[in-house]
Amino acid sequence: MRVVLMSGSSHPALGESIAEMLGVEPGRCVIDRFPDGEHHVEVVEEVRGCDVYLLQPLGPPVDPHLMELLLLVDACRRQGAARVTAVVPYLAYARQDRRETRAEPLGARLLADLIRASGVDRIVVVDLHSPAVEGCFSLPVEHLSAMPLLAENLRHTVTPDSVIVSPDLGAMKRAERYAALLKLPLAVVHKRRMSGSQVQAHNITGDVKGCAPILVDDMISTAGTIEAAVQALLEAGCAPLVTVVATHSLLVGPSLERLQRLPLRRLLTTDSVPRSEPLPIPLEVVSVAPLLARSIEMLRAGLPGH
Structure with missing residues (x-):
């Protein structure tokens, strides 16, 4: 199965480093905004039948980067990708893994539900704020440590x-x-x-x-x-x-x-x-590029991550 590694706008330099280590060309996509501020995402790369890895750390500004990721996943799914893995070195909302008061949301669980609903098969993260956040996901989580x-x-x-x-x-x-x-x-x-x-x-x-x-x-x-x-x-x-x-x-x-x-x-x-x-x-x-590249290679081979 052909592997495609594609980056959102959050950290393209890291994506290029990982792609070089994997010996693949970065997947092509176009990300811009409509005049009213809505994101416009287009996956130019042919991903039908491919094993797709989408790199998008959810650093500041968090919400635009999250929305980009969700749209990229949906675009890959609708183009016929065989499998989509979200590679999210920094996962935002991970500090909201419990409620201190009844008036607060459970942000980590909501984030996990949004990512699952977009069509992600699994997610790769690095050093979560709390290991308990893994329990918010109903899909496989590869929790790496730097x-x-x-x-x-x-x-x-x-x-x-x-x-x-x-x-x-x-x-x-x-x-x-x-x-x-x-x-x-x-x-x-x-x-x-x-x-x-x-x-x-x-x-x-x-x-x-x-x-x-x-x-x-x-x-x-x-x-x-x-x-x-x-x-x-x-x-x-x-x-x-x-x-x-x-x-x-x-x-x-x-x-x-x-x-x-x-x-x-x-x-x-x-x-x-x-x-x-x-x-x-x-x-x-x-750099976490070697760590992420090794994880992707193991996932490609069907082996569990570390």
């Missing part, structure tokens, strides 16, 4: 006084995995979220005095959690040499201002979402 790639990059710079730090209890499992991979001690910051962008840290479990902290999380949005965690670590006597590691760096709102105020040694992240211009922080990027 943590081994990031840990391997970190391995060359860790020192005897390095300590892995979870910026909150929610990231504890992730921090434990980094600590095991790098054979480093572990600490956790206890936080209280005041609003969508305001966080207050109030306690630290673990010895961080004189240590060089490595904060690990799945994503950085406004950097409120990172800022609060670093302030708490500095007050606890850690060395002002902070490394932050996150798979997805959205860096929206006041994030850059917050990160610039911190004694940031490096921010290590992936290219799960695009970055169009240099940033005023010590940023290092590890």
